[in-house]
Amino acid sequence: MQFARINDVTIHYQVIGAPADRPVIVFINSLGTDFRIWRDVVVRLAGEFAIVLYDKRGHGLSDVGQLPSSIEDHATDLAGLLDLLSVKNAVISGLSVGGLITQSLYQRRPDLVSALILCDTAHKIGTAESWNARIAAVEKNGIGSIVDAVMERWFTPAFRRPENTAYSGYCNMLVRQPVEGYLAACAAIRDADFTEAAKTITVPTICVVGDQDGSTPPDLVLSTARLISGARYEVIRDCAHIPCVEQPEALTTIIRAFLASIPPGEVSP
Numbered sequence: 563m564q565f566a567r568i569n570d571v572t573i574h575y576q577v578i579g580a581p582a583d584r585p586v587i588v589f590i591n592s593l594g595t596d597f598r599i600w601r602d603v604v605v606r607l608a609g610e611f612a613i614v615l616y617d618k619r620g621h622g623l624s625d626v627g628q629l630p631s632s633i634e635d636h637a638t639d640l641a642g643l644l645d646l647l648s649v650k651n652a653v654i655s656g657l658s659v660g661g662l663i664t665q666s667l668y669q670r671r672p673d674l675v676s677a678l679i680l681c682d683t684a685h686k687i688g689t690a691e692s693w694n695a696r697i698a699a700v701e702k703n704g705i706g707s708i709v710d711a712v713m714e715r716w717f718t719p720a721f722r723r724p725e726n727t728a729y730s731g732y733c734n735m736l737v738r739q740p741v742e743g744y745l746a747a748c749a750a751i752r753d754a755d756f757t758e759a760a761k762t763i764t765v766p767t768i769c770v771v772g773d774q775d776g777s778t779p780p781d782l783v784l785s786t787a788r789l790i791s792g793a794r795y796e797v798i799r800d801c802a803h804i805p806c807v808e809q810p811e812a813l814t815t816i817i818r819a820f821l822a823s824i825p826p827g828e829v830s831p
């Protein structure tokens with residue numbers, strides 16, 4: 563396990579492969595998850611790419627940090643981690659709130675970014691009303707009270723079978739996130755709007771979404787792709803909000819094809 567102190571926050575991270583030798587992909591996890599969600603994609607891509615994984619603040623083994631925190635704070639954490647690792651021109655792959663952090667990083671530190679994989683995310687996620695209602699519910703009754711509703715958005719009925727041990731494991735992952743970290747991330751998502759910023763993206767970008775995503779549905783992700791000049795758009799079948807868990811092979815195939823289409827030299831090293 564690796565830990566770094568960045569912006570007064572202990573950040574848990576992992577580096578696989580040598581960033582100096584290969585193109586680097588950075589994976590950012592979603593709300594209520596830690597970086598283990600990327601495992602089945604990482605095992606497929608390791609060897610071809612160097613991979614950086616980390617738990618965003620308030621999740622996994624990273625500190626919650628000072629509250630409140632914004633998407634920009636998350637992007638500053640990631641910039642600090644990449645500076646520490648001497649990584650530039652990385653491919654940044656963010657899932658949902660991770661995609662908001664990806665867009666913020668691009669605005670703040672374009673030198674760190676060569677291409678974007680926006681996975682089940684958007685320029686703006688949800689409404690102030692929906693986030694305030696979720697925050698109130700969790701403050702009153704804890705994360706456990708919203709698990710069933712969240713899982714209906716995260717996973718298809720086929721994955722949510724009671725006998726699927728992975729399903730019960732991801733329920734555990736959600737309820738075991740620090741409640742104050744979860745609430746801070748909800749408020750940060752509520753307050754983030756990249757509608758104008760998305761129009762300024764000029765690096766190669768792909769927007770990917772599960773066909774049954776209940777959190778950031780295909781129409782929303784398509785509307786984001788339409789804001790970004792030249793962005794590609796791919797829908798993964800039989801998949802909801804977390805394709806790295808539910809359809810890792812399909813997501814890996816899309817990532818490989820996307821990165822193969824970028825002219826050599828545009829992606830680090």
Ligand SMILES: O=C(O)CCC(=O)CC(=O)O
Binds near residue numbers: 592776
């Ligand atoms: O997954 C995220 O990072 C935010 C989007 C969301 O609301 C996920 C969920 O349905 O819990």
